[in-house]
Amino acid sequence: MAKRIVLAGGSGFLGQALAQFLKGNGYGVTVLSRGPERTENGIEFKRWNGVTLGDWQETIEGSYAVVNLTGKSVNCIYTRANREEIVSSRLDSVKVLREAIENCSNPPQAFVQAGSLAIFGDTREVCDENSKFGEGFSVDVCKQWEEEFFQKSLPNTRQVFLRIGFVLGRDGGALEPLIKLVKLNLGGTVGSGKQYISWLHIEDLNRMVLASVEDVTFSGVYNATGPSPVTNKEFMKSLRTALGKGWTPPAPSPFVKLGAYVFLRTEPELALTGRNCMPKRLLEQGFHFHYTDLEKTLKEIVGG
């Protein structure tokens, strides 16, 4: 029988791509979701609420690994209610999955947790896993997330925390709104354009998760991003080239702030800040990236 991997919060952008990738690698996949129970494209969906134990626990028993991708999207305006849900959806899911693993007589051998490079805040300095953290709401969320995940060690389950960068893939994620802007001839440099984008291709992320699950030398915190971060100015230029668009006027910060709040209903900091991160530990462990050239990568994604 195929080994089974449980993807908590696996109904979203990263989870659906990962589910198909794992299935293609011979694994059985169960997604934990607040949506209806069903089987879709060979993936089983089991209902949970991300907060309390329930029938879904039986999917953890005897599973090969648990990967937690749960979290309210940060792509929203940071009202008090949204801030609370951004934090609670992340911490509650870590806590309850840990509890479910602790209750297993045959626990999964790996617990892989999605986190974010946003822990480094807004910086142009090169950040590896040991660099200092930044400041602000997003940084605080990331710090609490990591503290909760490592608060207690699990005796028979390896714990891997992936600080994920800006994931590039088809049909979703943070690239989708940028493609729309470029197509509308609004894809100029954002703000100063000096803020960094630490990007990676979704297929490289899927391979990182698989390595975290299968390779027993994977343990602890990793910067889960590609080895060639670029500035926003370079990124937008590459995206325009990939979409066959020429130079477009830059969008100054006040314009971006207004546009983000009023039209996109999201926080401008998501576009105006950035970080310059390196996957030091992944490279040390011999992880091989398939996508390191941004322009080629974007052309492949937008080319269909």
Ligand SMILES: NC(=O)c1ccc[n+]([C@@H]2O[C@H](COP(=O)([O-])OP(=O)(O)OC[C@H]3O[C@@H](n4cnc5c(N)ncnc54)[C@H](OP(=O)(O)O)[C@@H]3O)[C@@H](O)[C@H]2O)c1
């Ligand atoms: N995409 C990226 O570039 C990126 C970068 C860095 C970090 N990450 C992190 O990676 C994880 C997955 O990202 P994604 O892009 O796949 O996100 P996504 O598409 O928004 O999916 C996240 C999933 O979490 C579940 N969820 C949302 N709010 C919840 C709540 N209040 N309580 C319980 N479950 C909730 C949803 O599943 P149901 O509605 O089915 O329950 C949703 O499908 C997130 O934690 C995100 O912060 C992503």
